[in-house]
Amino acid sequence: xxxxxxxxACGAFLMRVAFSxxxxxxxxxxxxxxxxxxxxxxxxVAVPVLVADLx
Numbered sequence: 001x002x003x004x005x006x007x008x009a010c011g012a013f014l015m016r017v018a019f020s021x022x023x024x025x026x027x028x029x030x031x032x033x034x035x036x037x038x039x040x041x042x043x044x045v046a047v048p049v050l051v052a053d054l055x
Contacts, residue, residue: 001049002046002047002049002050002053003050005042005045005046005049006042006043006046006047006050008042009038009039009040009042009043009046010039012035012036012038012039012042013035013036013039015035016032016035016036016039019031019032019035020032
C-alpha cells in the first residue's frame with residue numbers, strides 16, 4: 001500500500017509542476033497549491049508506513 005501512495009504523491013507533484021508551468025493567471029495557481037498539499041500529505045503518511053514495512 002505504501003508504494004502505491006508514493007506513486008500517487010509523485011504523480012500529484014508532477015501534475016502540480018505541469019499545471020504551474022502552463023498557467024499564467026495567479027488565480028489558477030490555487031489548484032496547483034491544492035495538489036501540492038495533497039502530495040505532501042500523502043508523503044507524510046506513506047514514508048513512515050514504508051519505513052515500518054522495511055524494518
